[in-house]
Amino acid sequence: MALRPPLFLALFILQWAPSHSWSPSPALLNALVDVSQLDSGMPQQVHIAVTKKNTEMSATWVTFDEVPQQVQYRKVFTSKLKTIQAKTTKFVNPTGWTRYVHRATMTDLTPGESYAYQVGRPGFLSKEFVFKQLPLQPPYNILVFGDLGVYNGESIPALLQDAAKKAYDLIVNVGDMAYDLFSNNGQTGDQYFATLEPLFATVPYMVVAGNHEAEENWNANYTTYVNSFTMPDEGYGDNQFYSFDVGPIHFVALSSEYYGFYYLYGMEPVFNQYDWLVKDLEAANKNRKDRPWIVSYFHRPFYCSNDNSEECNAFENRLVRDGWLQMPGLESIMIEQGVDIAFWGHEHSYERFFPRTPTAKQSDSPYTNPGGPIYIISGSAGCHSGYAYFGDPVEYSAARINDYGYSKMWVPNATHIRFDQYSVEKDAVVDSVWIVKDKQTKFEKKLKEDDVIVCHPKDMHCHKKKEIAEQYDIKH
Numbered sequence: 001m002a003l004r005p006p007l008f009l010a011l012f013i014l015q016w017a018p019s020h021s022w023s024p025s026p027a028l029l030n031a032l033v034d035v036s037q038l039d040s041g042m043p044q045q046v047h048i049a050v051t052k053k054n055t056e057m058s059a060t061w062v063t064f065d066e067v068p069q070q071v072q073y074r075k076v077f078t079s080k081l082k083t084i085q086a087k088t089t090k091f092v093n094p095t096g097w098t099r100y101v102h103r104a105t106m107t108d109l110t111p112g113e114s115y116a117y118q119v120g121r122p123g124f125l126s127k128e129f130v131f132k133q134l135p136l137q138p139p140y141n142i143l144v145f146g147d148l149g150v151y152n153g154e155s156i157p158a159l160l161q162d163a164a165k166k167a168y169d170l171i172v173n174v175g176d177m178a179y180d181l182f183s184n185n186g187q188t189g190d191q192y193f194a195t196l197e198p199l200f201a202t203v204p205y206m207v208v209a210g211n212h213e214a215e216e217n218w219n220a221n222y223t224t225y226v227n228s229f230t231m232p233d234e235g236y237g238d239n240q241f242y243s244f245d246v247g248p249i250h251f252v253a254l255s256s257e258y259y260g261f262y263y264l265y266g267m268e269p270v271f272n273q274y275d276w277l278v279k280d281l282e283a284a285n286k287n288r289k290d291r292p293w294i295v296s297y298f299h300r301p302f303y304c305s306n307d308n309s310e311e312c313n314a315f316e317n318r319l320v321r322d323g324w325l326q327m328p329g330l331e332s333i334m335i336e337q338g339v340d341i342a343f344w345g346h347e348h349s350y351e352r353f354f355p356r357t358p359t360a361k362q363s364d365s366p367y368t369n370p371g372g373p374i375y376i377i378s379g380s381a382g383c384h385s386g387y388a389y390f391g392d393p394v395e396y397s398a399a400r401i402n403d404y405g406y407s408k409m410w411v412p413n414a415t416h417i418r419f420d421q422y423s424v425e426k427d428a429v430v431d432s433v434w435i436v437k438d439k440q441t442k443f444e445k446k447l448k449e450d451d452v453i454v455c456h457p458k459d460m461h462c463h464k465k466k467e468i469a470e471q472y473d474i475k476h
Contacts (some may be wrong), residue, residue, distance in 0.1 A: 024151075024152065025154060025157070027157035028152075028153060028154060028156055028157055030157075031156050031157045031160055031195060032150065032156070032191065032195050033191060033194040033195045034191075035187060035190045035191050035194050038194065040063075040064040040065070041063075041064075041065065041124060042063075042120065042124055042126065043061045043062070043063055043069065043102070043119045043120040043124070043125075043126045044061065044062055044063070044190070044193070044194060044197075045061055045062045045190065045193030045194055045197060046059065046060075046061040046119055046126055046129065046197055046200070046201040047059075047060055047061070047193065047197070047200035047201055047205045047229075048060075048131060048200070048201060048202075048203070048204055048205065049204050049205055049206060049229070049230055049231060049232075050134065050170075050204045050206065050232065050244050050246075051105060051232055051233075051244075052232045052233065052244060054111050054133075054134065054136065054245070055107065055108060055109050055110070055111070055133075056105050056106060056107050056109060057105070057106045057109060057115075057131065057133060057204065058103060058104070058105045058106075058230045059071050059103070059104050059105075059106065059117065059119055060101065060102065060103050060228070060229065060230045061101075061102050061119050061126070062099045062100060062101055062102070062190075062193075063099075063100045063102065064098075064099065064100065065100065066088065066090060066100050067100075067121060067124075068085070068086075068088075068121055069085075069086040069088060069102040069104075069119065069120060069121055070083050070084060070085050070086055070104065070119070070120070070121060071083070071084050071086060071104040071106060071117055071118070071119045072084075072117065072118055072125075073106050073115050073116065073117035073118075074115065074116055074117075075110075075113055075114070075115055075116075076113075076114040076115060076116050076130060082106075082108070084104045084105065084106060084107070085104065086102040086103055086104040086119070087102070087103050087104070088100055088101070088102050088103075089101045089102075089103075089227060091223075091224075091227040093182060093185075093186060093220070093223065093224060094215070094218045094219075094220045094223065095182070095185070095218065096185070097185040097186045099186060099227075101227050101228065102119070103230050104119070109133045110133060111133050111134060111135050111136045112132070112133060112134075112135035112136070113132070113133055114130055114131065114132045114133070115130065115131060115132075115133065116128050116129070116130045117129055117130075117131075129201040129202050130202060131201075131202050131203065131204070132166075132169065134169055134170065134204070134246055134247075135169075135247070136247065137247050137248075138247050138248065138411045138412055138413050138414065139410070139411060139412045139413070140169045140170065140246060140247060140409075140410075140411040141167060141168050141169050141170075141408065141409075141410060141411075142168065142169065142170045142171075142172060142246075142408070142409035142410075142411065143159075143162070143167075143168045143170070143171045143172065143203070143406065143407075143408060143409075144171075144172045144174070144297075144343050144376075144378050144406065144407040144408070144409055145159075145171075145172075145173060145174070145345075145378055145379075145380075145381040145406035145407065146173060146174035146175050146176055146210065146299065146343075146344075146345025146346070146378055146379045146381065147174075147175070147176040147210070147345045147346070147348050147379040147380070147381055147382075147383050148173075148176075148177065148178075148192075148381035148382060148383060149176075149178060149179035149382065149383030149384055150178055150179065150188055150191050150192050150195070151179065151383070151384045152382050152383055152384055152386065153381065153382045153383065154381075154382035154404040154424055154425075155380075155381040155382050155404055155405060155406050155424050156195060156196065156382075157424075158406075158422075158424045158427075159196065159199055159406070160195075160196070160198055160199060162199070163198045163199035163202060163203070164198070166202070168199075168203045169203065169204075169246075170203065170204050170206065170246060171199070171200070171203050171204065171205045171206060172206050172251075172297050172343060172409075173205065173206065173207040173208070174208060174210070174297050174298065174299055174343050174344055174345035174378060174379070175207070175208050175209055175210025175211075175212075175213065175256075175257075175298070175299035175345050175346070176210035176211065176212040176213070176299065176345060176346070176379070176383070177189075177192060177207070177210070177212070177213065178191070178192035179212060179383050179384055180212045180213070180215075180224075181213065181224045181225065181228060182215055182220075182223075182224040186224070189224065189228065193228075206231065206244075206251070206253065207225075207229055207231070207253075208240065208241075208253050208254065208255060208256075208297060208298050208299060209222050209225045209240050209255055209257050209299065210257065210299040210300075210345060210346065211257055211260055211261075211299065211300070211346070213225040213257070214257055214260070214261050214264075216261055216264055219264060221264075221265055222240065222257070225239075225240075226239060226240075231253070232244050234276060236272055236276065238269070238272070240253075240254075240255035240257070240258070240269075240273075241253060241254050241255055241273045241276060241277070243280050243284075245291060247291075247411065247414070248290075248291050248292055248293055248411070248413075248414035249291060249293040249294075249295050249411065250284040250287070250291045250293065250294045250295070251295050251296075251297070252277070252280060252281070252284075252294065252295070252296040252297075252339070253296075253297055253298070254273060254277065254296060254297070254298040254330065255269070255273060255298060255299075256298040256299045256300035256320045256330075256346075257299060257300075258270045258273055259300075259316065259319045259320045259327065260300060260316045260319070260320070262327065267325075267326065267327055270327045270328075271326075271327075274327075274328050274330075274333070277330075277333060278333060278337075281294065281333065281334075281337035281339070282337065284337075285337060285338065288440055292414060292415075292437060292440065293340050293341070293417070293437065294337070294338065294339045294340050294341075295339075295340060295341045295342070295343070296334065296339050296341070296342045296343070297342065297343040297344070298320075298330075298342075298343075298344065299344065299345050299346050300316065300317050300320050300344065300345075300346045301317060301344040301345075301346055301347060301375070301377050302317065302320065302321040302330075302331055302342075302344075302375065303317075303321075303353065303375065303394050303396065303397075304317075304346075304347045304351060304377060304394065305351065305390055305391055305392065305393045305394040305397050305400065306347045306349060306351075306388045306389065306390055306391065307389060307390060307391030307392075311346070311347065312347070312394070317346075331356075334373055335356070335372065335373060335443050336443075338440075338441075338442075338443050339373050340370075340373060340374065340435075340437065341373065341374050341375075341376070341417075341435070342373055342374075342375050342376070343376050343377075343378055343407075344375065344376070344377045344378070344379070345377065345378060345379035346377075346379055347377050347379050347388050348379050348380055348383060348385055348386070348387065348388035348402075349377065349379060349380050349387070349388040349389075349390070349400065349401065349402040350376075350377060350378055350379075350380045350399075350400070350401040350402070350403075350405065350407070350421050350431065351376070351377040351390075351397060351399065351400045351401075352374075352375075352376050352377075352397075352398045352399040352400075352419070352421075352431060352433065353374065353375040353376070353396045353397055353398055354366050354374075354396045354397075354398045355367065355370035355371060355372040355373065355374050356372040356373050356374075356375065356396060357370065357371040357372030357443065365436075367433055367434060367435045367436065368435075368436040368437075369436065369437055369438065369439055369441045370435070370437075370441065371441050371442070371443055372443050373443070374435060375396075376407065376419065378406060378407040378421075380401070380402060380403065380404055380405050380406070381404065381405070381406050382404045382424075387402045388402055389402060390402065398433075399421075399431045399433075401421060401423070401430050401431060403423035403424070403425045403426060403430060404423070404424050404425055405421060405422045405423040405424050405425070405430070406421075406422055406424075407419060407420065407421050407422070408420045408421075408422060415436060415437055415438045416434060416435070416436055416437075417434070417435045417437075418432065418433070418434050418435075419431075419432065419433050419435070420432045
């Protein structure tokens with residue numbers, strides 16, 4: 001049973017609710033865990049993630065004291081335990097608060113089998129969690145969402161209900177978590193992980209950083225994100241870009257925030273990621289026979305049609321898409337290498353696009369063997385800013401919804417994928433589309449677009465970049 005929300009959250013709600021005309025639902029208030037009531041001597045915030053091997057699963061958790069930790073696990077319906085000692089990192093946030101982060105990888109797992117595990121130390125073990133090691137072949141149920149906060153996180157109760165039903169095989173989070181993981185001396189992140197632990201500890205939770213993970217105010221370079229998650233290791237000492245395989249799908253996770261904050265953290269992360277991406281996609285294309293789908297996810301969208309801000313036309317989004325100065329953009333390489341689907345967040349709404357190809361909208365079946373990538377924004381899980389309203393639809397926009405909710409990706413076999421957008425307000429699927437791919441299609445060349453930099457009125461960084469661009473007659 002969930003405990004009452006902590007005092008700092010209640011005060012936050014009182015401060016925000018009048019100006020945003022929003023009050024938390026009883027279901028959300030009941031779901032939120034009061035972290036001040038948890039035993040600080042016990043392991044907390046358990047979450048799991050896939051590795052580069054389909055016989056492994058990593059577990060990550062925190063304690064508030066520096067004590068040796070381990071994971072012990074067994075195949076369900078057996079009693080033979082295997083124990084792995086955890087590696088511990090003392091994480092001191094630049095603002096002064098400390099957490100001890102523990103990581104251990106469960107090995108020698110059999111795809112498709114279920115495993116029970118506990119983390120901690122003898123006498124101080126967590127509850128027992130159960131996960132299913134991803135099977136080698138479909139079907140798969142995959143949850144996709146982004147921009148989920150503690151405050152106004154209206155999707156949280158439904159997600160916890162889904163967890164109880166064991167509804168998913170994999171979770172993809174496209175960034176902006178808790179709002180923010182590091183806020184309130186880390187307590188907002190503590191509450192986010194503690195509340196959603198029933199989901200994150202039982203289903204592999206794969207994440208990318210959003211702009212709210214950057215910690216730019218104290219030049220912290222994503223430090224809370226970097227220390228909180230254990231993603232597949234690509235050899236760069238970086239957990240913001242990586243890839244992994246699930247049955248017929250090659251997943252590629254990228255950081256759009258390397259672009260968005262290059263003026264603070266430099267261009268090198270952009271170049272490292274891009275060089276890795278080219279090699280990764282080339283290798284994936286050589287393996288299309290076994291894995292015909294390439295699915296990417298990152299935070300900032302290439303395109304969107306919200307009118308609540310200037311972000312849809314902002315320089316940062318165009319920078320991610322088209323590049324600038326020496327930095328290469330991402331859309332050209334995605335089209336060149338045939339990335340089939342890309343998920344984004346950042347805009348707090350849902351928007352689905354037609355395949356990005358000149359002839360898609362004239363086709364009777366644009367999602368059958370599409371000649372270009374399909375883009376989906378899934379940022380409507382719920383956060384402090386409320387709804388993100390729409391203006392006129394941009395070209396290629398196919399569906400737009402700003403109900404609170406999240407996306408579900410159903411993979412029944414190697415040739416079909418269905419996307420459903422679920423509204424927690426209507427308790428119903430409000431958009432659905434099948435993508436069929438029974439042959440490999442060469443993508444058509446991207447349409448040429450206007451290259452004018454548009455800045456948010458308050459975005460001083462963008463205005464400075466625009467001045468430089470105009471000085472040197474750089475259009476994009």
